Amino acid sequence: MSILFAPTLKENPQEAEIVSHSFMLRGGFIRQLSAGIYTFLPLGLRTLNKITQIVREEMNRVGGQELLMPAMHPGDLWKETGRWDIYGPELIRFRDRRDRDFCLGPTHEEIITDLARKEIRSYRQLPLLLYQIQTKFRDEIRPRFGIMRAREFLMKDLYSFDRDFEGLQISYQKIYNAYCQVFERCGLEYQAVPAESGVIGGDVSHEFLIVADSGEEKLMYCNVCNYSTTKEEEKCPTCQTSLIEKRGIEVGHIFQLGTKYSEPMKAYFVDKDGKEKPLIMGCYGIGIGRTMAAAIEANHDEKGIKWSLSIAPYQIIVIPVNYKKDTQREQAENLYRILKEHDFEVLLDDRDATAGYKFNEADLLGFPFQAIIGEKTERNGVAEIKARQSGERWEISVHNVTQFFKGIKEHGEKRNP
Ligand code: ATP
Numbered sequence: 308m309s310i311l312f313a314p315t316l317k318e319n320p321q322e323a324e325i326v327s328h329s330f331m332l333r334g335g336f337i338r339q340l341s342a343g344i345y346t347f348l349p350l351g352l353r354t355l356n357k358i359t360q361i362v363r364e365e366m367n368r369v370g371g372q373e374l375l376m377p378a379m380h381p382g383d384l385w386k387e388t389g390r391w392d393i394y395g396p397e398l399i400r401f402r403d404r405r406d407r408d409f410c411l412g413p414t415h416e417e418i419i420t421d422l423a424r425k426e427i428r429s430y431r432q433l434p435l436l437l438y439q440i441q442t443k444f445r446d447e448i449r450p451r452f453g454i455m456r457a458r459e460f461l462m463k464d465l466y467s468f469d470r471d472f473e474g475l476q477i478s479y480q481k482i483y484n485a486y487c488q489v490f491e492r493c494g495l496e497y498q499a500v501p502a503e504s505g506v507i508g509g510d511v512s513h514e515f516l517i518v519a520d521s522g523e524e525k526l527m528y529c530n531v532c533n534y535s536t537t538k539e540e541e542k543c544p545t546c547q548t549s550l551i552e553k554r555g556i557e558v559g560h561i562f563q564l565g566t567k568y569s570e571p572m573k574a575y576f577v578d579k580d581g582k583e584k585p586l587i588m589g590c591y592g593i594g595i596g597r598t599m600a601a602a603i604e605a606n607h608d609e610k611g612i613k614w615s616l617s618i619a620p621y622q623i624i625v626i627p628v629n630y631k632k633d634t635q636r637e638q639a640e641n642l643y644r645i646l647k648e649h650d651f652e653v654l655l656d657d658r659d660a661t662a663g664y665k666f667n668e669a670d671l672l673g674f675p676f677q678a679i680i681g682e683k684t685e686r687n688g689v690a691e692i693k694a695r696q697s698g699e700r701w702e703i704s705v706h707n708v709t710q711f712f713k714g715i716k717e718h719g720e721k722r723n724p
Pocket residue numbers: 414445447454455456457458460462505507557558559560592593594595596597598
């Protein structure tokens with residue numbers, strides 16, 4: 308902790324309207340460069356990378372192949388689909404030195420469809436799931452809530468290519484299931500809701516919402532038949548049960564596009580019957596930064612963040628109550644070293660600060676476990692372990708702490724360890 312670059316703030320930052328923004332600023336996770344444009348500091352980047360990795364693993368698991376497309380797009384591609392005009396001022400446009408139109412990608416349908424029309428010739432190459440995890444640019448009319456609605460933000464966007472609509476249904480269901488896995492693994496309560504497809508287009512679409520009181524969207528769902536909606540409804544049309552009413556934050560959106568892009572851009576393939584047909588497409592986005600913010604909105608208390616084990620920047624912080632005391636310092640350093648040797652992501656609070664200050668800061672930063680080394684450790688060799696999410700405390704012999712955490716890792720800490 309003495310060398311970690313996590314500049315914390317005592318006061319609530321004035322510009323923060325919601326807790327996730329406030330805690331991310333106060334905890335030194337992010338800093339604003341300009342409206343809706345943020346630097347991720349070391350702690351913030353660790354969590355962002357963890358979410359990214361979970362998303363990557365789940366996309367790979369269902370057969371997604373990762374690539375990386377440019378952020379700088381020739382305007383000509385956007386003119387082909389008409390979106391150069393439709394997208395409006397949210398699209399960040401500029402000209403290169405030869406006076407050609409360019410934009411910064413807010414999404415990549417045109418770019419992937421251009422790749423597909425050049426490289427996909429035959430039905431033998433289908434189905435194909437391609438994705439990237441990349442920075443997107445949208446000149447949002449009201450960037451706000453920190454990284455929740457930013458102008459530059461990290462998104463995973465996947466595109467599916469199929470021979471026909473039956474194939475699209477299969478691809479769509481695969482990604483739908485993968486999204487459930489992602490939010491499950493992030494330790495977040497979520498709902499998938501049928502949605503409008505907006506400027507991206509297409510017919511069938513679902514939004515994935517994280518359940519949180521501060522959510523911008525109203526969310527109604529039924530635990531009996533799994534019906535869910537963002538519209539005003541009293542009862543569930545399928546099973547007549549009263550709907551549960553909550554609020555949600557949109558973190559993912561998936562669309563069945565059909566031929567919306569392949570037709571105007573002439574992305575055709577030769578099917579089994581020898582006929583040329585347009586590729587049947589789907590597109591699937593997850594906001595990585597927004598998921599991070601939503602995780603905080605969903606899991607916090609008045610003191611700070613409560614990260615799930617899977618996305619916490621560090622899993623454990625070892626806190627010596629009095630670091631100046633030789634015995635405590637040695638015991639804390641030993642425990643820190645051993646936990647590191649066993650591949651735990653662990654911090655040591657080696658600062659010359661009061662115990663209260665260190666506890667408060669650990670609560671603010673939200674590490675799932677605090678391992679407290681104090682007088683009890685000196686006397687009886689026990690460390691006090693505190694779980695940030697549940698507030699539970701255990702006294703564990705310092706020799707068994709590694710075993711204790713291994714147990715938690717193996718048996719899974721779903722929402723509450
Ligand atoms: P919204 O209605 O919130 O503006 P959207 O419908 O424009 O979202 P999509 O185009 O479907 O969003 O983008 C996919 C995902 O990218 C969203 O579900 C969200 O998680 C994320 N996202 C979209 N806009 C932003 C933004 N300005 N800042 C951070 N994440 C964003």
